[in-house]
Amino acid sequence: MSAIETHALAKDYKVGFWRPRPYRALDGLTLSVEPGEVFGFLGPNGAGKTTTLKLLMQLVYPTSGTASILGRPLGDLEMKRRIGFLPENPYFYDYLTAEELLTYFAGLFGYKGEDRAKRVGRLLDEVGLGAERRLQLRKFSKGMIQRVGLAQTLINDPEVIFLDEPMSGLDPLGRRDVRALILRLRDEGRTVFFSSHILSDAESLCSRIAIVAKGRLMSTGTLSDLITAQLKGWEITLENMPQAPPESHAGVRGVTAIAAGRYAVDALPASDPLRLVRELTANGGRLVSIVQVHDTLEDLFVRQVDQASGTDRFAQVPPAAAAGGTR
Amino acid sequence: MSAMVSVPTVARIAANVFKESVRDKVLYSIVLFAMLVIAASLLLSQLTAGQEVKIIKDLGLSAISLFGHFIAIFIGIGLVSKEVERRSIYALLAKPMSRTELLIGKFFGLLSTLTVNVTVMTVALVVVLAVYGALTPPDLAKAWEAPATDPRIVVAAFLILAELAVVTAIAIFFSTFTSPVLAAAFTFGLVIVGQFGADLKNFEQVVESAPVAWIARGLYYLLPNLAPFDVKSQFVHAQPIAPSYVALTVGYGALYVSALLSLAALLFSRRDFK
Numbered sequence: 001m002s003a004i005e006t007h008a009l010a011k012d013y014k015v016g017f018w019r020p021r022p023y024r025a026l027d028g029l030t031l032s033v034e035p036g037e038v039f040g041f042l043g044p045n046g047a048g049k050t051t052t053l054k055l056l057m058q059l060v061y062p063t064s065g066t067a068s069i070l071g072r073p074l075g076d077l078e079m080k081r082r083i084g085f086l087p088e089n090p091y092f093y094d095y096l097t098a099e100e101l102l103t104y105f106a107g108l109f110g111y112k113g114e115d116r117a118k119r120v121g122r123l124l125d126e127v128g129l130g131a132e133r134r135l136q137l138r139k140f141s142k143g144m145i146q147r148v149g150l151a152q153t154l155i156n157d158p159e160v161i162f163l164d165e166p167m168s169g170l171d172p173l174g175r176r177d178v179r180a181l182i183l184r185l186r187d188e189g190r191t192v193f194f195s196s197h198i199l200s201d202a203e204s205l206c207s208r209i210a211i212v213a214k215g216r217l218m219s220t221g222t223l224s225d226l227i228t229a230q231l232k233g234w235e236i237t238l239e240n241m242p243q244a245p246p247e248s249h250a251g252v253r254g255v256t257a258i259a260a261g262r263y264a265v266d267a268l269p270a271s272d273p274l275r276l277v278r279e280l281t282a283n284g285g286r287l288v289s290i291v292q293v294h295d296t297l298e299d300l301f302v303r304q305v306d307q308a309s310g311t312d313r314f315a316q317v318p319p320a321a322a323a324g325g326t327r
Numbered sequence: 328m329s330a331m332v333s334v335p336t337v338a339r340i341a342a343n344v345f346k347e348s349v350r351d352k353v354l355y356s357i358v359l360f361a362m363l364v365i366a367a368s369l370l371l372s373q374l375t376a377g378q379e380v381k382i383i384k385d386l387g388l389s390a391i392s393l394f395g396h397f398i399a400i401f402i403g404i405g406l407v408s409k410e411v412e413r414r415s416i417y418a419l420l421a422k423p424m425s426r427t428e429l430l431i432g433k434f435f436g437l438l439s440t441l442t443v444n445v446t447v448m449t450v451a452l453v454v455v456l457a458v459y460g461a462l463t464p465p466d467l468a469k470a471w472e473a474p475a476t477d478p479r480i481v482v483a484a485f486l487i488l489a490e491l492a493v494v495t496a497i498a499i500f501f502s503t504f505t506s507p508v509l510a511a512a513f514t515f516g517l518v519i520v521g522q523f524g525a526d527l528k529n530f531e532q533v534v535e536s537a538p539v540a541w542i543a544r545g546l547y548y549l550l551p552n553l554a555p556f557d558v559k560s561q562f563v564h565a566q567p568i569a570p571s572y573v574a575l576t577v578g579y580g581a582l583y584v585s586a587l588l589s590l591a592a593l594l595f596s597r598r599d600f601k
Binding site for chain 1: 336599
C-alpha cells in the first residue's frame with residue numbers, strides 16, 4: 001500500500017468576475033509515494049504544488065481524479081489521525097500562546113492530561129521554542145511561527161507528514177534544523193512529502209522527487225535516475241600541453257586555459273573521451289583526469305520548466321470540464 | 328457533510344473560541360461601554376419623575392441586547408471568515424474533525440462568550456437597580472408596578488441570550504460563503520427585518536393581491552422572527568411572562584439555529600479554500 005496515491009488528479013479554478021473561465025491549476029497528476037520515503041515535490045511558484053497539497057488535505061475539491069492517503073479516501077477521519085500538515089506560511093491564533101495552541105491541537109487528537117502536557121513541552125523544546133512557550137503568538141516572528149507550525153504538524157506522531165515550503169521564512173540556522181528534522185523523521189520510518197522550489201533542499205533530503213510545472217507532472221523518480229540518465233558531456237583535463245587544444249577538433253565543445261600548459265577540454269557526450277585524449281596529446285601533453293559531466297537537478301528543473309512554459313493553461317481545459325463547476 | 332458530530336471535538340473548538348474571544352480587547356470595550364450605558368440610565372431616569380425604575384430597566388435591558396448584538400455580529404462574522412482569510416483553517420482542517428464540527432464548535436464557543444457577557448451585564452443592571460431601590464424612600468417605591476430587583480430579569484436576560492444565539496447563527500451562516508463586510512451587512516439586515524416579523528404575518532390583511540400576501544407569508548416563515556424574544560415591555564410593566572411562552576420562543580430559536588447551522592454546514596462543506 002502506498003502512503004500517498006493520486007490518479008489523474010485535476011483542479012480548475014474559476015477566474016474572472018463577469019465571464020469566469022476555468023483555469024487549470026493542476027492537470028492530471030498521477031503519482032505514488034511509498035512508506036518511509038522523503039518525497040520532494042518541486043516546481044516554480046504557481047506550478048500547482050500548493051494546489052496538490054490543498055487537494056490532499058481536502059481544503060479544495062478536485063475537478064476530476066482520485067487520491068488516497070494510507071489507503072484511505074481523502075477526508076477520512078481515521079486517516080487524518082495519522083497525518084500531519086504544515087501549510088505554506090502558516091498562521092495561527094494571535095491571542096493563544098504557543099503552548100495553548102499545541103494543547104488545543106493535541107486535544108483534537110484526543111490527548112489528555114499529563115500525556116498531552118509532556119507531548120506539547122517536548123515538541124516545543126524540539127523546535128527551539130521552549131523558552132517562548134508562554135508568549136502569545138502575535139508576538140512571534142515569521143520564523144518562530146514556522147517552528148510552531150512544525151511542532152503542530154508532529155503533535156500526533158504522524159506516519160505521513162505533508163510540508164508545504166517548510167523552509168520558507170527560516171534563517172540559515174532554522175533551515176539547517178528543519179533539514180535535520182526531516183532526516184530524523186525519515187530515520188524513524190515516517191513518510192515525508194514536501195513541496196519546495198529550493199533545489200538544494202531536495203538534493204540533500206529526498207529519496208525521490210517529482211517536478212511539476214504549469215500544473216503538470218514533468219518527471220518523477222529518484223534523483224540518480226533523473227540526473228544520471230542525462231550525461232551532459234566530458235571534462236578532460238590535460239597538462240604539459242605544447243599548445244592549446246583546438247576548439248575546432250571533432251567532439252570538442254570548448255577549451256578553457258587553467259594554467260600554463262594546463263587545459264580543461266569540454267567534450268560532447270557522444271564523443272569517445274579516450275580517443276579524444278589520444279588525438280589531442282599526439283604532439284605532447286599528458287592526461288590528468290576525465291570526468292563525466294552530468295545534469296544537475298537545477299539543469300533538469302530549468303529544462304522541464306522551460307518545456308512546460310509554452311503551454312496555456314486556459315486552453316488545456318477540455319470542453320466538458322470547462323462547462324462544469326469548480327468541484 | 329459528515330453525519331456524525333463528535334461532542335468532545337465540538338467542545339474543544341468551542342473552548343478555543345471562548346479563550347480567544349475573551350482575550351480580544353474589542354470585547355472588553357463593548358462590555359465596558361454597555362456597563363457605562365447601564366450606569367448612565369440611573370442619571371437619565373432622573374428626567375422622568377415617577378418612571379425612574381422603569382427607565383433604568385428599559386434602558387438597561389436595551390443596552391444588554393444592543394451590545395450583545397454587536398458582539399454576536401462582529402465576532403460571529405469573523406469566526407469562520409477570519410480563519411479562512413488568515414489561513415489558520417488550513418492546519419485546523421487537517422486535524423481529525425469535519426467542517427460541520429468546526430462550525431458547531433464556533434457557534435457554541437461564541438454562545439459561551441455571550442452567556443458570560445449577558446450575565447455580567449445583567450448583574451451590573453441588577454446592582455444599579457438594587458442601589459436605586461435602596462436609595463428610594465419606601466413610600467415612593469410603593470408606587471412602582473414591580474420592585475426594583477424583580478427576579479424576572481433572569482427570564483428577560485435569558486430570552487435576550489436566546490435571540491443572540493439566533494443572531495450568532497445568522498452571522499456564522501453568512502460568514503461561511505461571503506466576505507466579513509457582506510456578512511455583517513446581511514446579518515444586520517436580517518436582524519432588523521427580524522424585528523418586524525409580526526408585520527409580515529399581518530401583511531395579508533392590508534394588501535388585496537393574493538400573490539403578494541403569499542410572498543409576505545412565505546417570508547414570515549423563512550426570515551427570523553426576533554420580536555418574540557423581546558419581553559422588555561412585559562418585564563418593565565410587571566405583566567406576566569408565561570413559562571409556556573418562554574419555552575415556545577426558545578424552542579423556535581433552537582429550531583431556527585439548527586436549520587441555519589445545517590444550511591451553513593452544507594454550504595461550508597462544499598467550499599474551496601483557494
